Amino acid sequence: MRFFRRLVPVFVVGILIVAWWVAARPSKILPTPEKVILGIVELAGQGVLAQHVIASLFRVTMGYGLALALAIPLGSAMGWFPAAFRAFNPVIQLLRPISPIAWIPIAILWFGVSDASPTFLIFLSSFFPVVVETTAGVHLVERQYIRAARNFEVGGFRFFRQVIFPAALPQIITGMRVGLGVAWLVVVAAEMVAINSGLGYLIIDSRNAGTRYDLVVAGMVIIGVIGYLLDLAMRQLEDLDEVRWRYSYDR
Amino acid sequence: MGIQSGGTAPDGSSTGANSQGNPKVPQTAQFVRYSGWPELKESFIAGQVKAAMLLAPMAMDLADKGIPARIVALGHRSGAVIMVRKESAYRTFADLKGKRVAIPSRFAVDHLFVRRLMKEQGLQTGDVTLVEIAPPDMPAALLANAVDAYATGEPFGAKSEMDGYARILYMTRDVWPTYICCVLTVHEDLIKSKPQFVQVLVNHVLSAGHWLDHSPSHRTAAARIASDKAIFNQAFELLRWVMERPSDRVTYGDLRLMRDEFNQLMGLSLDAGIIPHPIPYETYVDDSFMRNFRMVNINLEEDTR
Numbered sequence: 072m073r074f075f076r077r078l079v080p081v082f083v084v085g086i087l088i089v090a091w092w093v094a095a096r097p098s099k100i101l102p103t104p105e106k107v108i109l110g111i112v113e114l115a116g117q118g119v120l121a122q123h124v125i126a127s128l129f130r131v132t133m134g135y136g137l138a139l140a141l142a143i144p145l146g147s148a149m150g151w152f153p154a155a156f157r158a159f160n161p162v163i164q165l166l167r168p169i170s171p172i173a174w175i176p177i178a179i180l181w182f183g184v185s186d187a188s189p190t191f192l193i194f195l196s197s198f199f200p201v202v203v204e205t206t207a208g209v210h211l212v213e214r215q216y217i218r219a220a221r222n223f224e225v226g227g228f229r230f231f232r233q234v235i236f237p238a239a240l241p242q243i244i245t246g247m248r249v250g251l252g253v254a255w256l257v258v259v260a261a262e263m264v265a266i267n268s269g270l271g272y273l274i275i276d277s278r279n280a281g282t283r284y285d286l287v288v289a290g291m292v293i294i295g296v297i298g299y300l301l302d303l304a305m306r307q308l309e310d311l312d313e314v315r316w317r318y319s320y321d322r
Numbered sequence: 323m324g325i326q327s328g329g330t331a332p333d334g335s336s337t338g339a340n341s342q343g344n345p346k347v348p349q350t351a352q353f354v355r356y357s358g359w360p361e362l363k364e365s366f367i368a369g370q371v372k373a374a375m376l377l378a379p380m381a382m383d384l385a386d387k388g389i390p391a392r393i394v395a396l397g398h399r400s401g402a403v404i405m406v407r408k409e410s411a412y413r414t415f416a417d418l419k420g421k422r423v424a425i426p427s428r429f430a431v432d433h434l435f436v437r438r439l440m441k442e443q444g445l446q447t448g449d450v451t452l453v454e455i456a457p458p459d460m461p462a463a464l465l466a467n468a469v470d471a472y473a474t475g476e477p478f479g480a481k482s483e484m485d486g487y488a489r490i491l492y493m494t495r496d497v498w499p500t501y502i503c504c505v506l507t508v509h510e511d512l513i514k515s516k517p518q519f520v521q522v523l524v525n526h527v528l529s530a531g532h533w534l535d536h537s538p539s540h541r542t543a544a545a546r547i548a549s550d551k552a553i554f555n556q557a558f559e560l561l562r563w564v565m566e567r568p569s570d571r572v573t574y575g576d577l578r579l580m581r582d583e584f585n586q587l588m589g590l591s592l593d594a595g596i597i598p599h600p601i602p603y604e605t606y607v608d609d610s611f612m613r614n615f616r617m618v619n620i621n622l623e624e625d626t627r
Contacts, residue, residue, distance in 0.1 A: 099367075099387070099388055099389065100367050100389075175459065176458075176459055179466060180462050180465070182468075183467070183468030184422070184424070184453050184455060184463060184468045184469060185468075263456070264455070266451075275360075276428070278360040279359065279429045281380070281383035281387060281597075282383070282387045282389070
């Protein structure tokens with residue numbers, strides 16, 4: 072039974088690949104799955120595949136890391152101090168829906184054409200979900216925990232570290248997971264301003280290159296697979312005992 | 323990039339032609355502007371666009387890959403520039419050794435222009451860092467010193483020049499007067515189903531080119547037409563700058579196809595690695611419409627303002 076449960080998702084992916092193959096076979100332009108695999112092999116053979124993957128992962132790590140470093144403290148402050156919430160929330164809600172693509176000209180003006188521009192765009196995209204979730208997480212910490220802590224005269228930084236942060240952590244992690252997903256999602260758009268590297272660059276360059284749609288789809292597949300692996304890794308965080316208490320169901 | 327779609331009508335922006343009032347031209351034609359080459363190419367491949375102004379190497383490559391694309395006329399000649407900051411010390415391309423030069427994409431003809439200058443001035447591949455930036459973002463990149471120079475088609479060169487912080491280092495008209503960039507490419511379906519329509523289209527495009535280069539007032543009139551929201555949606559003053567400073571910055575008077583020029587472009591494309599193998603001229607060109615060209619009268623108001 073367990074074996075079959077594991078087989079179901081593989082079966083779904085298999086059906087989709089067969090459907091793709093059938094749909095793409097008569098097309099002159101749409102690549103079939105085997106052409107995409109050959110494209111990936113070709114890129115790997117030239118040694119550029121690892122280069123693109125590393126470049127994208129590097130930019131995402133930098134942008135996302137910076138977003139966490141700023142968003143968690145800011146979100147915590149906004150969740151705890153009503154004045155901070157009133158001050159920053161309108162600006163955050165105003166900037167949140169703006170696509171990173173719209174920021175490209177400004178990124179070039181501020182950061183030039185270097186790794187800093189795509190990093191900035193990735194930072195922007197992952198910053199907001201983390202701020203919003205952290206704010207909500209801290210804001211919604213149950214009053215009983217706070218009262219209990221007060222009764223035991225826990226205060227200052229220790230109060231934040233031992234009560235607020237652990238209580239809000241499950242939601243902060245949800246924000247981190249969403250943030251990482253979005254960071255990886257915008258890698259294609261962000262790398263429109265990248266120099267000669269990155270999976271987003273690979274897709275844009277292959278679109279420009281005559282009819283290399285096999286490489287366009289190869290880039291899409293690799294982004295999908297890495298995104299899936301990153302999400303699996305983030306899910307591991309949700310399994311920590313520090314977080315599990317919040318969930319109603321068992322794994 | 324001025325492009326057409328549907329049944330197709332001459333591209334009013336770069337040619338000044340107008341199908342209105344000519345009973346021979348089907349009135350089903352529709353003009354559609356695309357703001358990126360890949361999108362336009364994909365629409366052409368899908369057959370949604372039957373005629374388009376495509377980059378010459380792109381059209382060659384499509385024909386080679388079995389997409390029924392045929393070049394029937396040029397879109398313009400010359401019209402690429404290399405811009406640098408006004409106060410910079412660069413006087414020749416060789417001065418840019420070790421610097422960053424922006425190009426629209428490595429598949430753009432502007433890239434071939436840069437490579438040709440590098441070769442002429444003894445620079446090796448890698449002596450300049452080529453950075454791919456969308457042309458509309460290039461003026462800002464130069465202003466921010468993110469790049470030391472940029473190579474692009476108009477009006478994105480004139481933009482920084484008009485705004486006062488950049489100057490022209492090279493114009494194709496000075497160093498490569500037969501430069502070909504955009505070519506009128508027609509889907510073979512359209513050639514087979516409506517050859518007389520394609521002939522009317524080519525007649526209008528070529529005639530409009532003559533009309534444009536015939537008098538400065540025509541160029542001003544064309545700039546005004548092209549500045550329209552539905553066509554280029556660029557400031558009239560900017561397009562006027564391109565048309566008039568100098569008047570042969572971009573030329574339209576001779577839009578005939580020349581085998582030698584295409585062979586030269588093919589050689590440069592092969593050398594740059596953007597086309598994998600030589601493609602015979604006959605594969606991507608249909609010059610029958612050009613040979614049967616008949617001048618038509620272009621009736622547009624002259625701009626006296």
